[in-house]
Amino acid sequence: MVDLIAAIPPANTVIVAVVGVLILRAVHEIRRGNVDRHKQLMIAATALFSLFLALYLVRMFLHGPTSFAAQNPTAPGWASTFYYAFLGTHMVLAVATIVLIPFVYLRAMRSHWTEHRQLATKVAPMWLVSIVMGIAVYFLLFQVW
Ligand code: HEM
Numbered sequence: 001m002v003d004l005i006a007a008i009p010p011a012n013t014v015i016v017a018v019v020g021v022l023i024l025r026a027v028h029e030i031r032r033g034n035v036d037r038h039k040q041l042m043i044a045a046t047a048l049f050s051l052f053l054a055l056y057l058v059r060m061f062l063h064g065p066t067s068f069a070a071q072n073p074t075a076p077g078w079a080s081t082f083y084y085a086f087l088g089t090h091m092v093l094a095v096a097t098i099v100l101i102p103f104v105y106l107r108a109m110r111s112h113w114t115e116h117r118q119l120a121t122k123v124a125p126m127w128l129v130s131i132v133m134g135i136a137v138y139f140l141l142f143q144v145w
Helices: 002-031 035-063 077-109 113-144
Strands: none
Touching (some): 002 035, 035 077, 077 113
16 A cells, blocks of 8 residues: 555656646647647546546545655755745646636637637646646655755
8 A cells, every 4th residue: 555655656747747748739739720639638638637636635645745854864955945945836836727727628618719729828838837847846856865
């Protein structure tokens, strides 16, 4: 059980990397005018992202947050300060993205394409940046020090 919980952070890092690739592909497809493919890829990205969130919440519930100092006892003090500032920025961006994603879908479901495009062109980059930062958080916490 403990091993399964420990496997969640690396598994989730791979999952969000795939989500990032799906978002990039989906944006590429809509730019080529391929609505069906864009829709399929965004739904796949959202489904996989939901799996990531579920696993993240399972780990938070069973294990709690990981202390940077406990995980990296030899790391210098500035590394911990940098890590928590970076983590905080990532979390604010990730929460904002998660709140906005349903509105992007609502606009698509109502065929409000101009509004969909306006919001989605902000949400897709936010989503991608939060994914890249999330992957960096994994490496800072578990691999660098
Ligand atoms: C979270 C999910 C989604 C995100 C992040 C997203 C993202 C985007 C982005 C960034 C664009 C603008 C591309 C550009 O011109 O540079 C766009 C346009 C578009 N999306 Fe989505 N999309 C999502 C879901 C959907 C769904 C479910 C549909 C359903 C068919 C859809 C249909 C369209 C269409 C038709 C356009 C072109 C709108 C226009 O300019 O007339 N999208 N989307």
